[in-house]
Amino acid sequence: MAENGMDHGSEKKYGQFHRRVFESNAALFAVAATVAILIGGIVEIIPMFTPAGTEHSEAITPYTPLEVAGRDIYVSEGCYLCHSQWVRPMRAEILRYGPWSRAWEYQYDRPFQLGSRRIGPDLHRVGNKYPDAWHYEHMRDPRSTTPGSVMPPYPWLLDDRIDPEDVRASVIALRKTGTPYTDEDVAGVEESLAEQGAAIVARLATAGIETTPDRSIVALIAYLQRLGVEGRAELEAQGVEY
Amino acid sequence: MSAATAAPGRIVVDYDDDIVRKFFLATVIWGVVGMLVGVIIALQLAWWPANLGLPWTTFGRLRPLHTNAVIFAFAGNICFTGIYHSMQRLLKTRMWSDTLSKIHFWGWQLIIVSAAITYPLGITQSREYAELIWPIDVAVTLIWVVFAINFFGTLAIRKVKHIYVAIWFYMSFVITIAVLHIVNNLAMPATFLRSYPIYSGMTDALVQWWYGHNAVGFFLTTPFLGLMYYYLPKAADRPIYSYRLSIIHFWGLIFLYIWAGPHHLLYSGLPDWAQTLGMVFSIMLLAPSWGGMLNGLLTLKGAWHKLRTDPILKFMVVGVTFYGMSTFEGPMMSIRSVNGLAHFTNWVVGHVHSGALGWNGMLTFAVLYWLLPRLWNREVAYPKMVTQHFWLATIGIVIYTVAMWAAGLMEGLQWRAVNDAGQLANPIFIDIVHRLEPFYWLRLLGGTLYFLGAVMMLINVFKTIRGPERVAAAAPATAPAS
Numbered sequence A: 001m002a003e004n005g006m007d008h009g010s011e012k013k014y015g016q017f018h019r020r021v022f023e024s025n026a027a028l029f030a031v032a033a034t035v036a037i038l039i040g041g042i043v044e045i046i047p048m049f050t051p052a053g054t055e056h057s058e059a060i061t062p063y064t065p066l067e068v069a070g071r072d073i074y075v076s077e078g079c080y081l082c083h084s085q086w087v088r089p090m091r092a093e094i095l096r097y098g099p100w101s102r103a104w105e106y107q108y109d110r111p112f113q114l115g116s117r118r119i120g121p122d123l124h125r126v127g128n129k130y131p132d133a134w135h136y137e138h139m140r141d142p143r144s145t146t147p148g149s150v151m152p153p154y155p156w157l158l159d160d161r162i163d164p165e166d167v168r169a170s171v172i173a174l175r176k177t178g179t180p181y182t183d184e185d186v187a188g189v190e191e192s193l194a195e196q197g198a199a200i201v202a203r204l205a206t207a208g209i210e211t212t213p214d215r216s217i218v219a220l221i222a223y224l225q226r227l228g229v230e231g232r233a234e235l236e237a238q239g240v241e242y
Numbered sequence B: 001m002s003a004a005t006a007a008p009g010r011i012v013v014d015y016d017d018d019i020v021r022k023f024f025l026a027t028v029i030w031g032v033v034g035m036l037v038g039v040i041i042a043l044q045l046a047w048w049p050a051n052l053g054l055p056w057t058t059f060g061r062l063r064p065l066h067t068n069a070v071i072f073a074f075a076g077n078i079c080f081t082g083i084y085h086s087m088q089r090l091l092k093t094r095m096w097s098d099t100l101s102k103i104h105f106w107g108w109q110l111i112i113v114s115a116a117i118t119y120p121l122g123i124t125q126s127r128e129y130a131e132l133i134w135p136i137d138v139a140v141t142l143i144w145v146v147f148a149i150n151f152f153g154t155l156a157i158r159k160v161k162h163i164y165v166a167i168w169f170y171m172s173f174v175i176t177i178a179v180l181h182i183v184n185n186l187a188m189p190a191t192f193l194r195s196y197p198i199y200s201g202m203t204d205a206l207v208q209w210w211y212g213h214n215a216v217g218f219f220l221t222t223p224f225l226g227l228m229y230y231y232l233p234k235a236a237d238r239p240i241y242s243y244r245l246s247i248i249h250f251w252g253l254i255f256l257y258i259w260a261g262p263h264h265l266l267y268s269g270l271p272d273w274a275q276t277l278g279m280v281f282s283i284m285l286l287a288p289s290w291g292g293m294l295n296g297l298l299t300l301k302g303a304w305h306k307l308r309t310d311p312i313l314k315f316m317v318v319g320v321t322f323y324g325m326s327t328f329e330g331p332m333m334s335i336r337s338v339n340g341l342a343h344f345t346n347w348v349v350g351h352v353h354s355g356a357l358g359w360n361g362m363l364t365f366a367v368l369y370w371l372l373p374r375l376w377n378r379e380v381a382y383p384k385m386v387t388q389h390f391w392l393a394t395i396g397i398v399i400y401t402v403a404m405w406a407a408g409l410m411e412g413l414q415w416r417a418v419n420d421a422g423q424l425a426n427p428i429f430i431d432i433v434h435r436l437e438p439f440y441w442l443r444l445l446g447g448t449l450y451f452l453g454a455v456m457m458l459i460n461v462f463k464t465i466r467g468p469e470r471v472a473a474a475a476p477a478t479a480p481a482s
């Protein structure tokens, strides 16, 4: 109070109450402030853990080991800073990208990658939109497929390799968080990587591209090519109009 | 009640100003670094070759470096500077523990350095504003606990019974950031560098935006209001306009802020009731936000003439005014239909920087310039440069935000335009990207001006602290305890 300019000025009645009860008791003030900031979060977040909170669908399968590796690359490069994965229920968005994104389509997404910017287009329905070779060329040099693109090139993804043990560690951790991987899934990480990788390598070979199944680019293509595919199929099976 | 007379019975306390000087310099240096990275990523959007073809310098890796450096290093360090300086004086006591103060300082700077190393290497959680990997998150938690112990320890040994309003805001900062950080970062480690959140999908999105919006609320707003409540009356030499208003808007603000997170997830798969709560509470948030702005501006009642000559007050007034602007714009953008247009566009970037450059940046500069001569007991080396900095920064903000608002509106409208035949009027996405290019160059210009202002401040600070000390007699005996 003796501080210059630090005077509260005239005190009205309830100001006196506030001063007596809170402003002279730091512990009480801290407790009251904590209660005030907890309420909103509790009301909004707790219901998300009840069955009514989030939607679940059998139509969406967990990411395969190769897709997990590809998603880790997507996360590591910060792709979400330019690309959303979130088609909103609006006419123009549905025309441009496809069916709007449902909550259950994200059920195995850790971390979520909805994004908040669209410096580039949305990617939630990019799966099966282009051939594998398009993605390969696009990541090598975005302007080779999209003239005038402002996206940086990612040539190192063509050389970098993924480590099966690293992918296994991810699958194990994801399983602990609740993703329904089985013991066989964990044991079979290596075969699964090789098998799905070989299929992509074969498709790339038909376009004259030579690579090996353990390259980062192959994993990234695996991830991108599944985005939104199962969700769209399920919506079509249900005959939902969008 | 007039301020100048409140001197009798002055207690002599040996304040720890060394820690304040440390945080002060960290603010100045990290501010320049963070803004430089901002200028670089602004250039990358206007001219892609600036990504340099290297993994470490792509936009996706540098953008988190920018946001973290300006929020946690620049804004964070000024909050600590102000808290360590003003809290000791308001409570008439030295900090509870010098050791904890030092651990806090060095720990926090180490965390920032580790962020600056991991992000360019692509080691990140990619959850916006919570990108730090789990071992660094653990370090943040520990350092925050150290800070909290020191903070509440100092309150416990205070020599003044009454706790001034600035400290209420600091307290909400200390408590809420702890809660947000811990709950949001609960994760299952896979390796030392990688983990997966315990939440998935829309739940993860909700938790993360509950955190993200309240990082705005409790990192970029409440501690800054605390700074405003201490340094604005100091600089203007006037008591706070309304004590009652400060009580109402404090409790209103901290209670309402927490609910507003879902305005980042409008038109998403989040349940409708949660989206509606987010929108309604965001609109209500206008009231306590403007309560703070009005209390700040009206404190200048009768001191407006000082604005003409005092660049510190200029910074403060523009800062508080931008606070009012961005907290008007924010609630508007939380209205579902408005958000439908603004979301994903550069409009949001304009909103962010009117708050960040206008409110956080300008208030930070004011506090730094106010503290500079007092902490080092030296005259500011280039007093005119302070005013020049003010004008560079102000013009920079205006160019930056106007360019982004225009760009955002344009792209938002072009994305959604549908012709009479029911087809997209602009079906080729990249065409719209190209139309943004001039706006990106303009933003780069505005950002560069703002950055140059910060560089001028850096020069001024280092020149000042190398200069000669004031002679003892020159310090007026009636000066506020500063």
Ligand code: HEM
Pocket: A081, A116, A117, A119, B035, B036, B038, B039, B041, B042, B043, B045, B063, B066, B067, B070, B071, B074, B075, B348, B349, B352, B353, B356, B357, B360, B361, B444, B447, B448, B450, B451
């Ligand atoms: C020299 C000044 C600055 C420049 C040139 C600059 C530039 C940028 C650029 C280019 C982006 C990316 C925008 C995009 O995604 O399209 C950005 C994002 C951001 N900047 Fe700055 N910035 C500056 C200063 C600051 C300061 C001082 C702060 C905070 C105190 C700040 C906070 C942020 C935040 C929070 C974002 C993320 C915005 C979002 O996700 O929508 N910036 N900045």
Ligand code: HEM
Pocket: A116, B128, B216, B220, B221, B260, B263, B264, B282, B283, B285, B286, B289, B323, B326, B327, B328, B329, B330, B331, B333, B334, B339, B342, B343, B344, B348, B351, B352, B355, B356, B359, B360
């Ligand atoms: C009453 C106060 C405010 C409200 C209701 C509000 C609301 C909003 C809304 C609706 C968005 C856009 C979300 C989206 O569509 O993606 C947003 C973004 C943002 N606002 Fe505010 N705002 C407020 C004040 C501020 C202030 C003072 C700052 C300060 C610096 C700020 C910083 C940000 C940031 C950093 C983002 C970008 C988040 C992202 O990365 O997407 N806001 N805000």
